[in-house]
Amino acid sequence: MNSLTLNTDALQLDDEQFFQLCQDNRDLQFERNANGTLIIMPPTGGDTGYRNARIVQQLLNWCDSTDAGVVFDSSTGFKLPNGANRSPDAAWIPRERWEGLTAEEKQGFLPLCPDFVVELRSRTDSLPTLQEKMQEYIENGTRLAWLIDPSSQTVQIYRPQQSVEVVNSPSQLSGEGVLLGFVLTCDRLWL
Template sequence: MNTITLNFNSVIDLDDEQFYQLCQSNPKLKFERNANKELIIMSPTGGITGKYNSDINTDLNLWNRKAKLGIVFDSSTGFKLPNGADRSPDAAWIALEKWNQLTIDQQEKFVPLCPDFVIELRSISDNLITLQDKLKEYIDNGTRLGWLINPKDKQVEIYRQGRPKEILNQPSSLSGENVLPNFILNIESLW
């Protein structure tokens, strides 16, 4: 996915509500903001990445419907991270007790917290370092488990709180560990 980063900070300082309204007024565009308040414009993904994303979200949501432990979000959901960044992971999950502590207004707009679990799926045009930096940012802001799935290099990078990144070469499945108990994502079809 190609991205463009724009720095409007010297011209306009978009507050959270203005950024939200910008996103709502341009539904065909996908925006994120980094911690420096720079606007990131992302292009849509291609068909293969879209299919993989859909499959991953379906599997996560089916597990969650049975487990009833949290809420699953797709790539169009915005999260306001503690560092001020606004991010939209390809898939995300929040524990139910954290979700239930939010007001209806907070649930309705960009979610003002960091997901407990995130997945970023590298598309053919994604810059790997940019995605690795996003996963580090999620972990630094409270994500407990993150997966960077990289079909291009046939690898998965696993990010966890307080531990070094783990790299798996062409794994057939991934475990949700203690964050998503009994969740197993079969990813053989990605390779």
């Protein structure tokens, strides 16, 4: 099943109402673009779920060993500076940004843009739509973003003020200067 986009002009959901809609419909994943358009995504299939778990596992292992920050899975919502609500497949922020949030802010959609994001393309995802989303992350403050496409075994790497770099069938990806010392092993993502 593909994602479904709804024009919600008539609804005009505020942030609290949007959060409640997501809580009341936990079997679906919702996002909202900067214009307020509601995007409904079905649960992932087994291949995508497996790959996403492998990515989050590696991020968590690195984070636990370095205590460098906080890792989030695809269920976490972020309220970006442009007003969009996004849920990347994996995300990371430095510990000081997490500690700078209030207890109330930590309970809802996090009011910030992650420093690092991963989007994992499933076979039903539109590549141009994902590329636009990656650009949106960068424009809102993400410092490093990976768009991983298992079907073509490519990774598009996004960085602020740089052209997108495309890497074919990498065995590893570096967290560069954003996630110091993190290396994602990609071999199991291409299975």
